[in-house]
Amino acid sequence: MxxxxxxxxxxxxxxxxxxxxxxxxxxxxxxxxxxxxxxxxxxxxxxxxxxxxxxxxxxxxxxxxxxxxxxxxxxxxxxxxxxxxxxxxxxxxxxxxxxxxxxxxxxxxxxxxxxxxxxxxxxxxLHRRHRILSREFKISGALMFGERREPVFRPESHQFEKLVYASEKMAEMCDVAKQAAATELPILIQGETGTGKELLARAIHYNSPRRASPLLVQNCGGMPDELLQSELFGHKRGAFTGAISDRLGLFRAADGGTVFLDEISDVSPSFQVSLLRFLQEGEVKPLGADKVIHCNVRIIAASNKPLQDLVAQGKFRQDLYFRLKGFEFEVPPLRDRPDDIGPLAEFFAAKHADAMGRKVLGITANTLEKLALCSFPGNVRELENEIRRMVALTNDGEYITTRNMAPSLLAAASARRQGDGLRGFVPEGITLKDQVESLEKQIVGRALIRNHWNQSRTAAELGLSRVGLANKIKRYNLNENG
Incomplete structure (x- = not known):
């Protein structure tokens, strides 16, 4: 939409x-x-x-x-x-x-x-385009702190509400999510912690016919059944110790809208039965009440554990799993979509610079490359926290550089670059000259692939002239199609 x-x-x-x-x-x-x-x-x-x-x-x-x-x-x-x-x-x-x-x-x-x-x-x-052009003029050419400041060439970034992405995996998922938003089917979102499952749920709700009605959120992790039952279904006064007044419950409060249930994998088997009945019949019976009330609520559920595995282990009801997965989405971890790290880093830098009142010029190309080498086990949430910290360490009128990065991330990026470099490479030939040339061919070829065969950037990275690089491409019979 x-x-x-x-x-x-x-x-x-x-x-x-x-x-x-x-x-x-x-x-x-x-x-x-x-x-x-x-x-x-x-x-x-x-x-x-x-x-x-x-x-x-x-x-x-x-x-x-x-x-x-x-x-x-x-x-x-x-x-x-x-x-x-x-x-x-x-x-x-x-x-x-x-x-x-x-x-x-x-x-x-x-x-x-x-x-x-x-x-x-x-x-x-027009202002947005002017800002981008102005920034590109400012950051071209000169060096600062020994780092390249020219922009990194990568696929154009996109947004699905607050979800920022450039990778093909996320683009495909968001395209289907936009179609799913127009339906009334329940939605199941799975993925590791910090990948953006709630952002996807919010984007789906606000692109659905229910966007004018409430979106209410409930984290189901670690909650006892009685409390979760009260939060979602409501209760009558005196239904249990401490129930000093009636409680509406999220399902009734969100009537006509959407309820997002996070960490759905943690609910008990007995509560799974109550939830299944609600999904089948739309029935809400508050604790301590005699009457059943019908509600029109769309459910979006999320889990950081694969529900299919829990079903196989007998820890999650199969019928509830099938009820929840009208549409099923798997949000990929950040390590599987490194193309998204650059756009996300720049988005978070602008966001937190505004929040802190900082005038940050941008992120250097070298810093973005190092960030893209990090695995980020905490996913997008970890990346945002790191960028927020880096913005706080950057002075007004400066770029975010590698000197602002956490030492642990710098070390991880360096280790990965070394590990991904020429691992397993065995020089060809018998003489020293032949083996050195085979090594040079490998280095030049990898640099060209890394820079998407942009010969100007590859020559600059290797410290060669464009003519010198062209001679090596010809000498080693390198070509873009392999």
Whole structure:
């Protein structure tokens, strides 16, 4: 499901935005989320990629303007549009502080709003391209701390909401996830800890027909049955010791929406029966209640242990497993998709630099290459923590370099590079000259493959001229097709 832009509108109670929503959704094909408070807007922004925010105020109110002002700091990349009945009551200084793109007067003209949003998103895209070009001009050529600063050439990165990727594995998975989002089938997401299972679940929810309804999250790991039953199904007052009031439960609270159950593999066999019944019938019976209530909730479950193996071991019900896997996704570990490390590192660097108020120019090519050699057993979560630490160690106006990397990661990257270098290579020939030439052929060939046969970069890496490299390619009869 492709959107040309995502717009969040913070509307005051009682406001009629129906015509404007129709224009933005139907004429411009934007995805529009209408929320009632700034807090709801921030919750949405934590889960989905938002391009533009519209905030409305009434006479003598500044709630919307205050929200846009805070947004300038917390989400500087989001364009901001202000809707107000009387601009004269708002000071120019306040408008300037919020750095809004445009303000509109009520009663609102939907066609005007659509045009302003379209122009704002065009300006946002132009600014993004300008920023990339400016950065490439700045980082080309010169050396800093003995490291290459030119950009690393790699596949273009993509985003599925907050999931950032460039690898073919993730692209294929996200393409299927976008299709799965449009259905009502339950979804099972498996993968190691820290790979981004919850981000995928949130992306699926916010690209589904249920996106206007709640997404509620419950971690099932290590919870006793009674507590988990209460959290999900609710309870009546007095149902057990400490139940001093009624509890709605997540399934009823999320009616019409989605519930994400993390670490589903940890639930007990008895609770698996309750969950299976809910998936089959949509029935909720709170603890201590006599009546059964029906709820319309989509389940997305996640596990860091292979459920199929647990089924084979008799630790997880086979019928529940088949019920959960309407669609089944396996999020690959970071070590199996090294192409994603660079885009993720740059995304996290920009994110945490903004959060810390740092002006970081970027990450050097040498640093990105070393990061790509690390296995990251903690996956994306470990990478983000490392980048956050590196940003904190980088001064304003500087690049993130290998001197900011954790010593353990540097050592691991060096060890892997040495191990992947010429392991198992046996020189050919009898004379010393023949064996040295066979070694040189191997080194040149591997460097060309590593640089995707870009001869300029390969020559620079090997300390050769382009003519010298071309002579060696010809001499050793090397070619791109092997």
């Amino acid at each position: 492709d959107h040309s832009g995502t717009v969040v509108i913070v509307a005051r109670p009682g406001s009629d935005w129906s015509d404007s929503l129709e224009v933005l959704s139907e004429r411009y094909a934007y995805r529009v989320l209408l929320v009632g408070t700034p807090a709801e807007a921030l919750t949405a922004m934590s889960s989905i990629h938002v391009d533009l925010a519209v905030a409305e105020d009434r006479q003598e109110e500044t709630v919307g303007l205050d929200f846009l002002t805070r947004l300038r700091v917390s989400h500087p990349e989001i364009m901001r549009v202000y809707v107000t009945p009387a601009p004269s009551s708002v000071s120019y200084q306040a408008l300037a502080k919020a750095a809004i793109y445009q303000f509109l007067l009520t009663p609102l003209d939907p066609a005007q709003l659509g045009l302003v949003v379209e122009r704002a998103l065009e300006a946002r895209e």
